[in-house]
Amino acid sequence: MSREYVLVTGGSRGIGRAITERLIADGMHVINFDKDAPTVIADHESFHQVDVSDENALRAELTAVTTSYPMTRLVNNAGIVRPANIENASIEDLHAVMNVNIAAAIICVQALLPAMKAAHFGRIVNISSRAALGKEERIVYATTKAGLLGLTRTLALELAADGITVNAIGPGPIATELFQSANPPGAPATQRILDSVPLGRIGQPEEVAHLVASLLDHRAGFTTGQVVYVCGGMTVGLSQ
Numbered sequence: 001m002s003r004e005y006v007l008v009t010g011g012s013r014g015i016g017r018a019i020t021e022r023l024i025a026d027g028m029h030v031i032n033f034d035k036d037a038p039t040v041i042a043d044h045e046s047f048h049q050v051d052v053s054d055e056n057a058l059r060a061e062l063t064a065v066t067t068s069y070p071m072t073r074l075v076n077n078a079g080i081v082r083p084a085n086i087e088n089a090s091i092e093d094l095h096a097v098m099n100v101n102i103a104a105a106i107i108c109v110q111a112l113l114p115a116m117k118a119a120h121f122g123r124i125v126n127i128s129s130r131a132a133l134g135k136e137e138r139i140v141y142a143t144t145k146a147g148l149l150g151l152t153r154t155l156a157l158e159l160a161a162d163g164i165t166v167n168a169i170g171p172g173p174i175a176t177e178l179f180q181s182a183n184p185p186g187a188p189a190t191q192r193i194l195d196s197v198p199l200g201r202i203g204q205p206e207e208v209a210h211l212v213a214s215l216l217d218h219r220a221g222f223t224t225g226q227v228v229y230v231c232g233g234m235t236v237g238l239s240q
C-alpha cells in the first residue's frame with residue numbers, strides 16, 4: 001500500500017506523539033519535525049531534528065523534505081508556553097513564543113503550498129488552545145493561540161479555491177509534559193482547572209489525535225475555517 005505523507009511539527013512527545021502514532025495507524029507516513037527525537041522512531045516515521053523557531057534551519061529542512069516527499073497534509077502542533085501575567089510578561093517571551101506557535105506554522109504552510117496547489121487538495125490543522133478564549137497568567141501564550149485562529153480563518157478563505165481546508169483544534173487541559181510544567185500537579189490553580197471541567201477529568205493526547213485524524217481525512221472536505229475545542233466541555237460552561 002502506498003502511504004500518503006503528512007508533516008507533523010512537535011511529533012516526538014505529548015499531543016504530537018499521539019497524533020503521529022494515530023496517523024501511522026491510519027496508514028500515513030509521518031514526517032516529524034521536532035527539536036528532540038522521540039523515544040522510539042516508529043515504522044513509517046521520518047524524524048528530522050529541527051528547532052522550528054529557527055527560520056533559516058526550518059526553511060532549509062522544509063526544502064529538503066518537500067523535494068523528497070509529496071506532502072499534502074500538515075499539522076502545526078509544536079507549541080511552547082511561558083506563563084506570565086501582564087505585569088511580568090516580557091517582549092522577549094512574546095517573540096520566542098510567537099516564533100514557535102505562529103511563525104513556524106506560517107513557514108510550514110508556505111513550504112507545502114506548491115504541492116497542495118498542484119494536487120488541488122490539502123489538509124491543514126493548527127493546534128491552538130482553549131486559552132485563545134482568555135486565560136489568566138497566559139498573556140503571551142493566549143495571544144499567540146488566538147493569533148493562530150485568525151491565521152486559520154484567513155488561510156481557509158485564501159486557499160479554499162485550491163481545495164485546501166484549514167481548521168484549528170483548541171485543546172483544554174490534556175495530560176502532557178507541557179500541561180504539567182505550566183500547571184504543577186497539586187497546585188491550587190491546577191486543581192481549580194480540573195474541578196471546572198464538566199466531564200470531570202483531564203483529557204488524553206489520543207483524544208486530540210482523533211479529531212486531527214478526522215479533519216485530515218479526504219472525506220472532511222466541506223469543513224474549513226473552523227475551530228473545534230477538545231476541552232471536556234469547559235469552553236461551554238463551568239462544572240457545577
Ligand code: NAD
Pocket residue numbers: 009010011012013014015016033034035036050051052053077078079080100127128129130131170171172173174175176177178179
Ligand atoms: P509538549 O511540550 O508535551 O510537546 C511539545 C512537542 O513540541 C515536544 O516534542 C517538543 O520537543 C516540541 N517542540 C517544542 N518547541 C519546539 C521547537 N522550537 N522546535 C521543534 N520542536 C519543538 O506539549 P503538548 O502539551 O503536547 O502540546 C502540543 C500542542 O498542543 C502545543 O501547541 C500546545 O500549545 C497545545 N496545547 C496543549 C494543551 C495541553 O493541555 N497539553 C492544551 C492546549 C493546547
